[in-house]
Amino acid sequence: MTPRQTVTTVVASVLVTGLAGGTVGVPLGLALHGAVVPAMGHGAGLRLPASVLDVYAAPELTALGTAGLVIAVLGALLPAGWDARTRTAVALRAE
Secondary structure, eight states: OOHHHHHHHHHHHHHHHHHHHHHHHHHHHHHHHHHHHHHHHHHTTOOOOHHHHOOOOHHHHHHHHHHHHHHHHHHHHHHHHHHHHSOHHHHHHHO
């Protein structure tokens, strides 16, 4: 493999993980926010208005979902560069 192909392979291998993280993490975080914030308000004896509870709009949720992909790709670039610069036998032994 050429160095560019090695980097592409390593980055492509983390795309599924990043996509899964964004797809699962955003709805779970939103559900957790919807459960915890009202419970905290109730514990303090407050009834929180909708403006406090509905803080995320659709564009922000989309950006948060794609952030999982961006973080995964950025996190894979450095190890991919290391792999691209090593000899094939050394890289395979490290696997």
